[in-house]
Every structure is written in structure tokens, then in C-alpha cells.
Amino acid sequence: MHPPEKYASAILLRDSGTPLAEIARQLEVPKGTVAHWLYGVRARQMAARRRSAPVRRCxxxxxxxxxxxxxxxxxxxxxxxxxxxxxxxxxxxxxxxxxxxxxxxxxxxxxxxxxxxxxxxxxxxxxxxxxxxxxxxxxxxxxxxxxxxxxxxxxxxxxxxxxxxxxxxxxxxxxxxxxxxxxxxxxxxxxxxxxxxxxxxxxxxxxxxxxxxxxxxxxxxxxxxxxxxxxxxxxxxxxxxxxxxxxxxxxxxx
Ligand SMILES: [Zn+2]
Structure with missing residues (x-):
């Protein structure tokens, strides 16, 4: 399986509820790579949102x-x-x-x-x-x-x-x-x-x-x-x- 296909499979597996570690095992891809595929963009967006949110000031x-x-x-x-x-x-x-x-x-x-x-x-x-x-x-x-x-x-x-x-x-x-x-x-x-x-x-x-x-x-x-x-x-x-x-x-x- 080529990386783009593995990426698509990872998305499908995630959406069907498969845990990250199990996806990594099935696709023979390091867990960190799977995490980056599945959550990297979202994680970066969330961090950016946190940075731009106004700090609650007393x-x-x-x-x-x-x-x-x-x-x-x-x-x-x-x-x-x-x-x-x-x-x-x-x-x-x-x-x-x-x-x-x-x-x-x-x-x-x-x-x-x-x-x-x-x-x-x-x-x-x-x-x-x-x-x-x-x-x-x-x-x-x-x-x-x-x-x-x-x-x-x-x-x-x-x-x-x-x-x-x-x-x-x-x-x-x-x-x-x-x-x-x-x-x-x-x-x-x-x-x-x-x-x-x-x-x-x-x-x-x-x-x-x-x-x-x-x-x-x-x-x-x-x-x-x-x-x-x-x-x-x-x-x-x-x-x-x-x-x-x-x-x-x-x-x-x-
Ligand atoms: Zn304060």
C-alpha cells in the first residue's frame, strides 16, 4: 500500500472507531505518523485557536x-x-x-x-x-x-x-x-x-x-x-x- 492509500485507509479506520494503535499496527506505520495524519492538522488548528483566544483578565x-x-x-x-x-x-x-x-x-x-x-x-x-x-x-x-x-x-x-x-x-x-x-x-x-x-x-x-x-x-x-x-x-x-x-x-x- 502506498502512503496516500494508507492515509485514506487510516481515515476510514478512524471513522469506524478503530483505536490509533490498532490502525498503526494494521497499516504498519509508526503511531506518531498516524497521529500526525489523523490529528495533526486539527491539533495545530486547536493550538492556534488557543493562542488567538483573548486571555481572561481580572x-x-x-x-x-x-x-x-x-x-x-x-x-x-x-x-x-x-x-x-x-x-x-x-x-x-x-x-x-x-x-x-x-x-x-x-x-x-x-x-x-x-x-x-x-x-x-x-x-x-x-x-x-x-x-x-x-x-x-x-x-x-x-x-x-x-x-x-x-x-x-x-x-x-x-x-x-x-x-x-x-x-x-x-x-x-x-x-x-x-x-x-x-x-x-x-x-x-x-x-x-x-x-x-x-x-x-x-x-x-x-x-x-x-x-x-x-x-x-x-x-x-x-x-x-x-x-x-x-x-x-x-x-x-x-x-x-x-x-x-x-x-x-x-x-x-x-
Ligand atoms: Zn488577574
């Missing part, structure tokens, strides 16, 4: 927040990430983890849903000692959270990228909600004056990073909430109007 790689599928969900997740998040970039596919206390199942669920809305195809909730890790794999997490780096967040400079600043300025409420869900609390302060007991709520936000405290303070300024430092690593909101404003979009944790 807000991070494009620097354009318009690429965010859900900007408020991103603002919330950024708050959670700056508070209690961690990005592992040494794995083949980077993994984003946000640690949530077991005491607040609603927060665990809100964090999981935010990841799905922002970017993740799937999110898992992994039990850890005394908490859970809400985690998801994606090659785009490092561009969506460019604050990742070696060591602890408070030991390095944390700055928002311009596009992140734009998101936080537009959506300060969900951003603060994420920060306070991660590292804040709403607690009742009890004061006894002349035998009368008064309770009034306050918000606290604690973080070891001066940069993250500053970013939190700027977001509070943005929504017109007065705040002050109570300690080096903690700021508080105690005035009634400020607490009421935070109650309207944060509230007690659950």
Missing part, C-alpha cells in the same frame, strides 16, 4: 475595577483578607484562605459567597483548630490581592493599588463590614453613675499593621464616622451617631 491584571464581577463583594472580601486572610503563592495554583471563627456561621457563609461572587469557581470550608479556613484556588487571586508577600502583614508595608482604592472609595460600607467581621467587634460598655447602670455599644477594630489601621480609619472617614485610637493596635467608634451608622451596615456578629 481587575488585578488589567488594573481596571470594571473587570470585577461584583465590586461590593470584592470590597467585603478585601476587608476580610486584610483582617484574617492569607494567600499562598508557592503552590502550582495559588490558594486564598480567610480564617473565620467557628462562633459566627453567618460570617463564614458570607465570606464563602463573596469569594464565589468575586472570582472563585468553587470554595471549600476546611476545619482548622478553633476556626475554619474558607479557601479557593485561582491563578488570579495574587493579582486580585497584590498585598500578598512573605511574612506577616504587620511586618511589611500594606498599600492598596489604585484600582483597589477606587473600589474602597466607592464601596466603603462592605469594605468596613469585611474588616470588622475579620478583626473587629461590637461590644456593650457598661457605666454605673450614681447607682444607675448605663450600657452603650462601641465598635473596636484591632490589627497589628499600622497600614491596615490607617486604611480602616480612612474608610471610616469616608462614611463620616468619628473614630480614635484606644491603643497602639486598636481603634474604636464610641459616639452614638457613629455607632448607629455602623449598625446600619455591620451590626453584631453572628
Amino acid at each position: 481587575a488585578g491584571c488589567s488594573g481596571d475595577p470594571a473587570h470585577l464581577a461584583d465590586a461590593p463583594a470584592y470590597a467585603y472580601l478585601l476587608g476580610q483578607y486584610l483582617g484574617d486572610g492569607h494567600l499562598v503563592t508557592s503552590a502550582r495554583v495559588p490558594v486564598l484562605r480567610v480564617y473565620c471563627a467557628l462562633d459566627y456561621p453567618d460570617i463564614i457563609d458570607e465570606c464563602r459567597r463573596a469569594m464565589l461572587r468575586v472570582h472563585a469557581r468553587s470554595v471549600s470550608v476546611v476545619p482548622r483548630r478553633g476556626c475554619v479556613a474558607v479557601q479557593s484556588y485561582s491563578t488570579h487571586w495574587p493579582c486580585l490581592f497584590p498585598q500578598h508577600g512573605p511574612g506577616m502583614k504587620h511586618q511589611r508595608r500594606i498599600e492598596l493599588a489604585d484600582w483597589q482604592r477606587g473600589v474602597v472609595d466607592t464601596w466603603p460600607e462592605p469594605f468596613l463590614r469585611g474588616l470588622i467581621h475579620a478583626d473587629g467587634c461590637r461590644s456593650l460598655n457598661t457605666v454605673v453613675t450614681r447607682g444607675k447602670t448605663y450600657r452603650y455599644p462601641r465598635y473596636f477594630f484591632s490589627n497589628e499593621s499600622v497600614d491596615i489601621l490607617r486604611i480602616c480609619g480612612e474608610a471610616l472617614d469616608r462614611v463620616g464616622v468619628e473614630w480614635r485610637f484606644t491603643r497602639r493596635n486598636c481603634l474604636s467608634v464610641a459616639r452614638r451617631e457613629g455607632v448607629a451608622r455602623l449598625d446600619s451596615f455591620v451590626g453584631a456578629k453572628s
